[in-house]
Amino acid sequence: HQLEDCDATAIFTMRFLRTPVQGLQEHLPNLKNVWALEDIPELVKDSPPEPRFVEIDPQTDLVALPYSSGTTGLPKGVMISHSNLIANVRQARNIGYPNSYSIFMDFLPFFHIYGLTALMSGGFAAGATQVLMPRFDAQMCLDLVQRQKVTFLAVVPPALLALANFPDRDKFDTSTLEFIVSAAAPLPPEVAQQAQRLYGCKVLQGYGLTETSAASNVNPVNRVKPTSVGPPIPDTIEKVVSLEDDRELGPGETGEVLIHGPQIMRGYWNRPEDTADTITQDGWLRTGDIGQFDDEGYVYIVDRKKELIKYKGYQVPPAELEALLMEHPAVADVAVIPKPHTEGGEIPKAFVILKPSEEATADDIIQFVADRVAPYKKVREVEFVDAIPRSLSGKILRRDLIDQERAKGGG
Numbered sequence: 467h468q469l470e471d472c473d474a475t476a477i478f479t480m481r482f483l484r485t486p487v488q489g490l491q492e493h494l495p496n497l498k499n500v501w502a503l504e505d506i507p508e509l510v511k512d513s514p515p516e517p518r519f520v521e522i523d524p525q526t527d528l529v530a531l532p533y534s535s536g537t538t539g540l541p542k543g544v545m546i547s548h549s550n551l552i553a554n555v556r557q558a559r560n561i562g563y564p565n566s567y568s569i570f571m572d573f574l575p576f577f578h579i580y581g582l583t584a585l586m587s588g589g590f591a592a593g594a595t596q597v598l599m600p601r602f603d604a605q606m607c608l609d610l611v612q613r614q615k616v617t618f619l620a621v622v623p624p625a626l627l628a629l630a631n632f633p634d635r636d637k638f639d640t641s642t643l644e645f646i647v648s649a650a651a652p653l654p655p656e657v658a659q660q661a662q663r664l665y666g667c668k669v670l671q672g673y674g675l676t677e678t679s680a681a682s683n684v685n686p687v688n689r690v691k692p693t694s695v696g697p698p699i700p701d702t703i704e705k706v707v708s709l710e711d712d713r714e715l716g717p718g719e720t721g722e723v724l725i726h727g728p729q730i731m732r733g734y735w736n737r738p739e740d741t742a743d744t745i746t747q748d749g750w751l752r753t754g755d756i757g758q759f760d761d762e763g764y765v766y767i768v769d770r771k772k773e774l775i776k777y778k779g780y781q782v783p784p785a786e787l788e789a790l791l792m793e794h795p796a797v798a799d800v801a802v803i804p805k806p807h808t809e810g811g812e813i814p815k816a817f818v819i820l821k822p823s824e825e826a827t828a829d830d831i832i833q834f835v836a837d838r839v840a841p842y843k844k845v846r847e848v849e850f851v852d853a854i855p856r857s858l859s860g861k862i863l864r865r866d867l868i869d870q871e872r873a874k875g876g877g
Contacts, residue, residue, distance in 0.1 A: 468533050469494055472543055472735060478503055524548035531735060532579050534676035534781065541783070543735030544579075544676045553701070553728035554583050554679040555591045560700045561684065563647070564592035564618070571607065571616045573599040573625070580650050580779070583680035584620055594618075604628045608638040615642040622650045622779030623657060624809050626669070630661040643667040645687055649674065650779030651811045652767065655692045671695050673767060677744065677751055679729040683765050694764040702727035704765060705750075706758055715758075720768060723757045724750040773864055775804040775812050780842040782814055784864070787835065787845060791816060794834050796824035801854045801862045805847060805871060813846035817854060817867060 469477070473496050479487050481502035488500050501509065529548045533541040558564065570589050574581035589596045597614045599606060602625050610616065621629075626648050629635075645668040646661065653671045662669040670685035673695030682704070685696035698704045705714050706721040715721045730751045733741035744752050757767040775782040784802035791800040799819040804812035818831060828848035835845045855863040 468541060468543070469497075471533075471541075472531055475499075476501070478506075481505070522548060524552070526732070528732070530582060532577065532582065532676050541786075542737055542740060545732035545735055546579075546679050547732050550679045550729050550731060551583060551587060554681055555588050557699045557701055557727075557729065558584065558588050558681055558684075559592060561686065563684075564588045564594050566593040567617070568592060568594035569615055569617045569642070570594055570596045571599065571610060571614075571619050572596050573602045573607065574620060574622070574779075578650075578779075579674075579676045579680045580620070580622075584647075584649075602628070604632045605634070608632065608635065608640060611640050611643060612638045617642055617644045619643060619646040621646060621648050623648055623653045623811055624651075624778045626653070626661050627657050627809060630657055630664060635664060640665050645670060647672050647684065649681075649684075649695075651776040658692050673765065675751075675753060677731045677753075678725060678727070679731065682725050682727070682729070685764075691764050694760070694766050697763040697765065698725075698727075702729070704759070709756075717759055717761050720756060720758045723753045723755050723765065723767070725753060726750050773804075775802070775814050777807075777810045777812055777814065777842050779811075782843050784814065787814055787816065787839075787843065788862075790835060790838055791818065791831065791845075794826065794831065796820050796826040797831070798822075799854050801864065801867055802845065803864050803867045803871065807846075810846075814844070815847040815849065815871070816845045817849050817851045819851060819854060 469490065470493060474494055475496050476499045477487055477497065478501050481504045484500055484502050491497050525547060527548060528545050529551050530546040531543045532546065534544045564570070568589070570585055572581065572585045572589070574585060576582050576586050585596070588594075595614075597610055597616060599610060604625075607629065611619075626646065643665055646665070647670055648658065649672040658669045658671065668687050668690060670687065670690045671692070671694065672681060672684035674681040674683065681699055682702055683695045683698055685691060685694065703726045705724050706719065707714055707724055708721050724746075726749055730745065730749065733745065746752070755767050757765055759765045773784055775784060784804075787802045788800050791797050791802075797818055798821045801817045802814050803817070805815040807813040816831065820826060828850075831848045832845050835843075855866040
């Protein structure tokens with residue numbers, strides 16, 4: 467979907483994926499080239515040392531088009547301009563996080579806005595050393611922290627949980643760590659406290675969205691509030707408004723969080739109506755997240771207006787999984803909800819109604835989805851039911867299912 471939606475003309479991929487990616491060309495009429503990343507040094511060896519000058523308008527020309535999942539359809543392309551990205555990098559630098567003496571540990575994917583902006587771009591801008599790890603592994607991470615004297619870890623909560631519970635932590639010298647920042651999903655305070663006690667460094671929480679080019683909030687190192695995502699970063703203004711009438715609320719009152727700043731996206735790719743629904747006429751971004759702020763301006767995210775499932779920091783839209791599951795020949799109706807999970811934060815759980823004349827097991831349903839989606843989007847649990855609660859207009863009443871799950875002791 468993403469390749470078709472953006473009308474891709476070139477793809478860079480790993481060498482072992484080049485053949486299957488080339489097989490997509492029949493669906494991508496404008497795709498001209500598929501390059502293996504391992505071949506780039508050979509491809510550019512005869513190129514001039516300085517890149518060719520290209521004139522751009524940094525305010526309107528796009529530097530990246532990451533995709534952010536929605537709850538009512540397929541993922542949307544988020545238009546990030548050069549100015550958006552540079553502004554967010556400078557905002558992060560102004561709070562003193564990356565500097566030329568920093569040594570980053572990069573295991574977050576660079577296609578995710580967190581890795582793209584906070585790590586790769588922020589590290590380049592600061593002149594920091596960056597240690598790359600292809601995928602997270604707690605033992606390998608601790609070994610690299612020790613050998614490379616890493617000072618800064620950017621994590622998602624499941625990774626921090628793994629580090630906090632790692633049994634042989636004392637075998638590694640992690641004394642160079644100055645602080646750990648967790649974002650992309652809510653961080654349980656007890657996990658933060660345990661990690662801070664074990665690793666002897668500050669553990670703080672941040673907040674942002676793909677639509678904010680990554681960051682909008684982070685706790686100051688010298689004044690951390692464990693349950694807060696921190697105050698807005700420099701040049702960012704936030705407010706909380708009533709869910710009923712958009713009236714601006716005061717400290718301690720709960721409503722939708724809105725954000726205004728230079729890092730706010732240009733809009734959604736080829737989706738003007740979605741853009742208009744998300745960005746107000748005077749430039750405020752509707753986050754879809756429910757929160758409040760205290761007397762000192764620290765923000766607390768207490769719930770999500772949107773129905774996205776956040777699995778290990780990735781956004782999983784239930785509507786996408788439901789549409790896919792309805793393609794299964796045995797499925798008559800389905801609803802997908804987030805179920806709390808110790809390691810993943812949340813996992814997708816499917817409630818399935820089978821057609822009267824058909825049979826399928828939970829493993830059949832799970833495998834059907836796994837064969838068709840990215841690993842982080844897999845359905846992890848299935849329950850067969852006789853009915854799916856819906857409103858009169860046909861919308862799935864997810865809250866009813868979530869409440870039922872909690873009543874059963876499922877979270």
